[in-house]
Amino acid sequence: MESKYNPTEIEARRYQYWLDHKLFHSTPDGREAFTVVIPPPNVTGVLHMGHVLNETIQDVLVRRARQQGKNACWVPGTDHASIATEAKVIGRLEEQGIHKHDLTREEFLKHAWDWTEEHGGIILKQLRKLGCSCDWDRTAFTMDETRSKAVIKVFCDLYKKGLIYRGLRMVNWDPKFQTALSDEEVIHQDEHSKFYYLRYQVVEEPGKYAVVATTRPETIFGDIAVCINPKEEKNQWLKGKHVVVPGVGRVIPIIEDRYVEIGFGTGCLKVTPAHDMNDYALGQKYNLKTIDIFTPDAHLNMDTVEEELQANVRKYHGMDRFDCRKAIVEDLKAMDLVEKIEDYENKVGYSQRSNAVVEPRLSLQWFIRMQHFADIALGPVMNDDIVFYPSKYKNTYRNWLENIKDWCISRQLWWGHRIPAYYDADLLAETGWDKYPDDKIIVSETAPEGNYVQDEGALDTWFSSWLWPISLFDGIEHPDNDEIKYYYPTADLVTGPDIIFFWVARMIMAGYEYQGKMPFKHVYFTGIVRDKLGRKMSKSLGNSPDPLVLIDQYGADGVRLGILLSAPAGNDILYDDALCEQGRNFCNKIWNCFRLIKGWETADTEASMGDREAVTWFTLLLAKTEKEIDDLMSKYRLSEALMLIYKLFTDEFSSWYLEMIKPAYGQPICQKTYDSTLIFFERMLRLLHPFMPFITEELWHNIAEREDGATIMSADTMDWNADELIAMDPKGEFLQKIEDMKQVITGVRNIRASKNIAPKEQMTLIAPVEVSELVRKLANCTIEVGKEKPATAASFIVGTTEYSVPLDQFINVDEELQKLQADLEHQEKFLKGVMAKLQNERFVQNAKPEIVELERKKQHDAEQRIKTIQESIAALKK
RNA sequence: GGGCGCUUAGCGCAGCUGGUUUAGAGCAUCUGCCCUACAAGCAGAGGGUCGGCGGUUCGAAUCCGUCAGCGCCCACCA
Numbered sequence: 011m012e013s014k015y016n017p018t019e020i021e022a023r024r025y026q027y028w029l030d031h032k033l034f035h036s037t038p039d040g041r042e043a044f045t046v047v048i049p050p051p052n053v054t055g056v057l058h059m060g061h062v063l064n065e066t067i068q069d070v071l072v073r074r075a076r077q078q079g080k081n082a083c084w085v086p087g088t089d090h091a092s093i094a095t096e097a098k099v100i101g102r103l104e105e106q107g108i109h110k111h112d113l114t115r116e117e118f119l120k121h122a123w124d125w126t127e128e129h130g131g132i133i134l135k136q137l138r139k140l141g142c143s144c145d146w147d148r149t150a151f152t153m154d155e156t157r158s159k160a161v162i163k164v165f166c167d168l169y170k171k172g173l174i175y176r177g178l179r180m181v182n183w184d185p186k187f188q189t190a191l192s193d194e195e196v197i198h199q200d201e202h203s204k205f206y207y208l209r210y211q212v213v214e215e216p217g218k219y220a221v222v223a224t225t226r227p228e229t230i231f232g233d234i235a236v237c238i239n240p241k242e243e244k245n246q247w248l249k250g251k252h253v254v255v256p257g258v259g260r261v262i263p264i265i266e267d268r269y270v271e272i273g274f275g276t277g278c279l280k281v282t283p284a285h286d287m288n289d290y291a292l293g294q295k296y297n298l299k300t301i302d303i304f305t306p307d308a309h310l311n312m313d314t315v316e317e318e319l320q321a322n323v324r325k326y327h328g329m330d331r332f333d334c335r336k337a338i339v340e341d342l343k344a345m346d347l348v349e350k351i352e353d354y355e356n357k358v359g360y361s362q363r364s365n366a367v368v369e370p371r372l373s374l375q376w377f378i379r380m381q382h383f384a385d386i387a388l389g390p391v392m393n394d395d396i397v398f399y400p401s402k403y404k405n406t407y408r409n410w411l412e413n414i415k416d417w418c419i420s421r422q423l424w425w426g427h428r429i430p431a432y433y434d435a436d437l438l439a440e441t442g443w444d445k446y447p448d449d450k451i452i453v454s455e456t457a458p459e460g461n462y463v464q465d466e467g468a469l470d471t472w473f474s475s476w477l478w479p480i481s482l483f484d485g486i487e488h489p490d491n492d493e494i495k496y497y498y499p500t501a502d503l504v505t506g507p508d509i510i511f512f513w514v515a516r517m518i519m520a521g522y523e524y525q526g527k528m529p530f531k532h533v534y535f536t537g538i539v540r541d542k543l544g545r546k547m548s549k550s551l552g553n554s555p556d557p558l559v560l561i562d563q564y565g566a567d568g569v570r571l572g573i574l575l576s577a578p579a580g581n582d583i584l585y586d587d588a589l590c591e592q593g594r595n596f597c598n599k600i601w602n603c604f605r606l607i608k609g610w611e612t613a614d615t616e617a618s619m620g621d622r623e624a625v626t627w628f629t630l631l632l633a634k635t636e637k638e639i640d641d642l643m644s645k646y647r648l649s650e651a652l653m654l655i656y657k658l659f660t661d662e663f664s665s666w667y668l669e670m671i672k673p674a675y676g677q678p679i680c681q682k683t684y685d686s687t688l689i690f691f692e693r694m695l696r697l698l699h700p701f702m703p704f705i706t707e708e709l710w711h712n713i714a715e716r717e718d719g720a721t722i723m724s725a726d727t728m729d730w731n732a733d734e735l736i737a738m739d740p741k742g743e744f745l746q747k748i749e750d751m752k753q754v755i756t757g758v759r760n761i762r763a764s765k766n767i768a769p770k771e772q773m774t775l776i777a778p779v780e781v782s783e784l785v786r787k788l789a790n791c792t793i794e795v796g797k798e799k800p801a802t803a804a805s806f807i808v809g810t811t812e813y814s815v816p817l818d819q820f821i822n823v824d825e826e827l828q829k830l831q832a833d834l835e836h837q838e839k840f841l842k843g844v845m846a847k848l849q850n851e852r853f854v855q856n857a858k859p860e861i862v863e864l865e866r867k868k869q870h871d872a873e874q875r876i877k878t879i880q881e882s883i884a885a886l887k888k
Numbered sequence: 889g890g891g892c893g894c895u896u897a898g899c900g901c902a903g904c905u906g907g908u909u910u911a912g913a914g915c916a917u918c919u920g921c922c923c924u925a926c927a928a929g930c931a932g933a934g935g936g937u938c939g940g941c942g943g944u945u946c947g948a949a950u951c952c953g954u955c956a957g958c959g960c961c962c963a964c965c966a
Contacts, residue, residue: 013926198963205966224966237966271965279966288964356966370964405892406961413962507960542899575914576900582959584900588915595928602926609925650902653914665930675924756932762920763932769923809909843910852946861907861947868909 011608015594015601017565021704025138028707031719034143036083038496044075044082045500047479048144049513050152053088054095054129057136059539059547059585060506062557063577066570067536068504069142070648073700075501076143079725083497084143085482086134087150090126092426092471093187093363099125099425115424122425139558141566141703143723150482152474153427160486161427161474162455164524169453173379174419176431176448180290181418183371185308185331186364189422190375192470193415194511196359196368205354206339207276209347210236210253213261220245220253220264221349223275225356226285227342228335230255231303231315231323235262235281237292239270242277256347257338258315259322265296287370300372308369310334331369374444376420376429376467383519384414390528396518399534399646400580403507410511419470426468430454435461476516479503479529486524494525503530506538507580534646537582539573544584560590567702568594574701575656577649596656597705600698603664604709606672607687613678620784621683624670626738627748628690631662633735634745639697655697663694666752670784688713693730696722750808751782757806757813758789765804765820776803776814791815801885810874812882827886834879841872 028034046068051061068084075082099122100110110118134149150157168174182191206227209219220236233255238245248264255262269292270279283293284300293300305311312320312327326334342348359368388411390396391404398404420429432452433443441447452458480486485494499521505514514533521529539547547554560569571593577583617625635658642651671687673679692713699706699722710722739745758775767773773791775781776799786793799805802821805814847853847865854862 011925014928015926222966226966269965274965281966286964286966288966291964357963400893402893403961409891409962510961578901581901586900586915591928592915595926598926598928602929604925606925645904647902650913653902657913664926668925672925759931760933766920769921769931840910847907847947850946854946856946857907864908871909 011601011605013602013605015565015598015705017567017597017704018562020708021139021141021566024704024707025141028143028721029146031721033719033721033723034084034145035147036081036145038492039081041079041081043497043501044072044080045497046072046082046084046502046504047482047500048084048086049503049505049509050087050089050150050475050478051133052091052094053126053131053133053151054091054098055133057133057140057557058554059557059573060536061133061137062140062569063536063539063573063583064504064506065137065140065142066573067534067577067648068502069140069570069703070574070700071502071504071534072143073703073723074643076723077696077699077726082143083145083148085148085150086137086142086144086146087148087478087482088130088134088152089471089475090151090153090426092421092423092468093184093189095122095126096423096425097187097363118424136558139561139566141570143703148482152471152478156484156487157474157477157481158427159455160477160481160484161469162430163486164477164520165427165430165469165473166453166455168378173382174376174453175379176374176376176451178372178374178444179377179418180287180370181373181375182359182361183306183369183373184361184364184366185304185306185369186361186366187423188306190371190373190418190420191361191363191368192418192472195362197362198357198359201356201358203354203356203358205275205352207349207351208256208280208342209349210256210278210280212248213252213254215247215251219349220248220251220278221276222278222280224280225354226282226335227338228310228331229282229285229303230280230338231258231310231312231326232282232284232301233258233260233262233280234283234293234298234301235265235296237265237267237270237279237281238277239268239272240266241268242270242272245277248278257322257342257345259319260316265292267292267295284372285370290370290372302372304331304369304371306371308366375418376431376465377416377418380414380416383516383523384411386522387411387515387518390518390522396528396530397532399532402580403510403533403535406507406510407515410515417470419473420465420467421470422466423468426471427474429465429467429469431465432458432462433465435463438463472512472516475513476520477524479517479521480524489525498525499528500530502532502534504534504536507535508538510535532646535580537577537580539583539585542584542586544582547585555585555587560587564590564594565597565704567597567705571596571652571702574649574652579646579648593702596660597702599660599664600695600705600709603659603668604691604712606668607684607691608712610673610684611678612681612684615678615680617680617682618783620782620787621671621680623748623782623784624667625683625686626744628663628667629686629735630739630745631658632690632693633730633732636693636697636732637736652701655694655701659694659698663690669788689728689730693728696726699723748782751785753808754781754785754813755789757808758785758791758815760806761804761815761817765817767820774816776816778811778813799885801888805882807875807878810871810878812878814882823886827883830879830883830886834876834883837872837876837879841869841876844868844872 072082072084102125103110103121137144165174182193182196184191203225205223205225207221207223208227210222212218212220222236236253238248251264252261253264270277281289281292283290283298284302301314303311303314308331310326310329312323315323326337329337339348361368388408391398391407430453432454433446434450437450438446457464477486479498479500483494483497484491485498517529521527541547541553545551545553557569569590572589573583575589575592635654639651639654671679671683692710695706695710707722758773769790775785775789775791775793776797777793777795780795781793799814800816802818803814803816804826805812844865848869
């Protein structure tokens with residue numbers, strides 16, 4: 011075996027082994043089910059660091075569940091990602107000189123499917139490189155037949171229940187992709203913009219102006235009124251008057267509403283019902299008409315402006331909204347209708363997908379009534395039927411549900427599930443879409459007979475995602491089938507907090523609506539992977555490493571370990587290659603441990619006293635660590651659990667235990683000790699396996715003969731009961747004894763280091779009581795018990811016991827005295843602190859007796875130590 | 889504007905209902921070592937008045953208040 015672990019070949023071989031033996035495949039049986047559904051990545055996406063974090067955590071949970079004897083089933087799949095994919099397909103077609111709207115829906119979908127098949131599933135292949143133990147036989151897609159049927163069925167069902175409706179509403183409109191968005195798809199960002207103060211001439215008082223402050227002067231073409239607060243003093247004179255929209259010439263009334271905030275801006279608000287959510291509300295309240303001045307791609311459309319005003323506005327026709335903003339301001343300036351322009355900070359809504367500025371737009375869309383769902387989904391999370399890790403997200407969740415708004419689920423896209431609503435063709439021709447009567451719409455899973463036209467829209471991607479934990483097991487079409495009954499509810503959901511509303515909350519809603527049960531019992535929210543400067547990783551910054559390159563460099567286990575080591579639930583990770591390096595180094599450590607052990611010859615001799623101590627000690631320590639890891643894992647503290655095993659392996663096992671039992675060069679090791687060592691090694695491999703699957707499976711097959719198809723993922727059947735083992739040393743006295751012994755060894759090594767004495771050179775240790783022969787072995791010294799220490803000795807204290815090492819020519823009395831003096835001061839200061847407590851009557855009276863007792867012991871020990879140090883000082887001074 | 893959370897060694901963190909030899913690991917740093925498992929390593933070491941101030945208490949990193957800084961989520965002040 012090479013002295014360096016080489017992951018590439020082993021990873022490929024081990025993964026194939028798992029696949030060949032169908033070790034990830036699950037079918038219902040008598041065992042407890044442990045189900046995880048993957049947050050489906052975009053079908054055409056590629057693996058990034060966020061996935062690495064997310065999927066690694068899921069794999070850890072799933073593999074561990076298998077080891078616990080559960081029937082683990084991790085279902086993979088991909089999401090059709092309606093907007094994102096459609097955009098990519100459009101982009102590719104544009105490159106070929108083809109425009110989407112030159113194609114029929116069918117032609118476009120053909121291209122989209124081609125693209126999906128070409129790029130789809132790349133990410134799933136990449137997950138295999140990472141070691142993900144998904145049940146690939148179950149791979150699903152949100153637009154495959156089963157999932158699509160579920161979506162359509164649910165739509166129809168909710169429509170029947172009156173929970174889905176069609177309505178003309180102000181929605182968030184993405185002018186780039188020309189579709190409606192849900193509120194959640196709009197990202198509000200702070201913006202440095204301008205506040206324009208425009209003069210609206212008052213008709214009744216020529217020469218006087220109402221000044222309106224706006225951030226969007228380009229919308230004045232749609233102004234229908236100017237609103238003031240009836241209580242605002244300075245604007246009283248405007249009551250009942252009319253003003254002229256500057257540059258447009260439209261005469262509009264002054265209206266009054268308390269919505270206008272007194273003291274803000276000029277107190278005059280321009281009302282543009284077609285292009286602002288609030289203005290729309292005002293328009294409704296006062297029955298104002300709307301003039302929509304934008305095309306779907308947010309260019310100016312002057313055709314909607316009154317004919318008599320066309321001459322004034324025609325020049326703006328067809329302009330982009332932002333170009334128009336500049337143009338109209340310039341023109342108004344020329345007419346002296348701009349009073350001033352101020353810098354202004356405000357929030358602007360951007361489309362999550364296209365990054366275009368969202369335009370509020372009046373449009374006919376499909377919505378879900380969300381209050382019903384909020385009602386069924388709030389309780390289970392608040393009372394921890396579904397547990398969030400970390401729990402702080404409960405607040406976020408509650409906040410959203412308590413202020414729920416209806417969900418706009420229709421998109422003006424082709425790639426997605428087409429809305430199963432049908433319109434009578436003749437009637438539609440008569441009424442148009444807007445005026446088509448609701449009661450003449452047929453919502454049905456299959457197209458009705460006759461001359462009907464299907465709704466042009468597709469559904470929001472999340473409308474299929476919210477069914478994922480159910481639809482993966484065909485639980486919508488067949489709510490009582492064996493699989494859904496066995497695998498649902500799933501165990502853990504691992505995802506980012508950024509999709510708590512998009513996905514997590516809605517899955518809970520759908521879960522209760524369609525299965526009457528929670529979709530998962532635990533939700534583990536990961537943090538965001540950032541670069542080491544704390545910046546979010548993004549393609550545009552180019553600060554996101556390619557996980558596959560990292561896997562090549564550090565091995566999948568190394569990358570997994572790196573990303574997990576510093577990833578407490580909900581905390582962001584500052585990614586640094588150094589993390590993967592640490593992971594790789596650890597793999598190497600394990601590898602070399604194995605080489606060492608494997609290289610030993612065994613002999614059927616009696617175990618030495620030292621061996622027996624070492625074995626007993628490590629047995630206790632391992633059992634104790636196993637329990638601690640169980641506890642940490644049950645609290646989803648994965649990085650802490652991992653760190654605990656890491657330390658157990660590197661510090662306790664490699665640095666201490668192996669050195670304790672290591673036979674002299676060329677000598678054999680006692681068979682019994684060897685067997686115990688292999689057991690320890692195997693148990694640690696098992697503990698490590700969920701985190702680093704490849705190397706552990708490989709070595710597991712190397713430490714013993716295994717049947718073909720056997721795996722480290724199998725349930726633990728070793729004769730090993732941690733609780734019973736720990737009970738052998740109920741008060742931890744033996745463990746403490748070894749810890750003290752390690753300190754003695756460190757003490758000697760310390761002296762060596764400070765005196766530059768080579769490890770090879772044997773030293774003498776004077777101890778007041780018998781010490782383990784392991785001290786002799788690990789500190790390379792002879793031990794003299796109870797011997798008077800010579801003046802030229804360096805000493806150290808473990809607990810209250812003094813040990814000394816004669817140094818003869820190496821001693822530096824001044825240095826030694828200085829050290830002792832410093833130690834003495836430290837101890838005296840400590841004692842003083844303890845005494846202060848003990849002399850405080852209120853402490854002695856009020857504190858718990860065991861606390862007082864402890865302080866007394868501290869006092870006693872400190873006094874003991876002080877005495878010892880003083881004696882040493884005296885001896886040295888002689 | 890509302891809500892939530894954070895502030896502990898150079899860095900990113902742990903420290904649960906206050907008391908466990910006067911704050912813990914990891915990484916990084918420093919010193920010495922190629923000692924026949926591993927230099928992707930070994931043996932040692934240094935480093936923090938627990939954001940500031942006030943309070944409760946015999947006792948506070950831990951509880952309460954307040955101030956400051958940071959972050960996240962939600963929200964229609966044009």
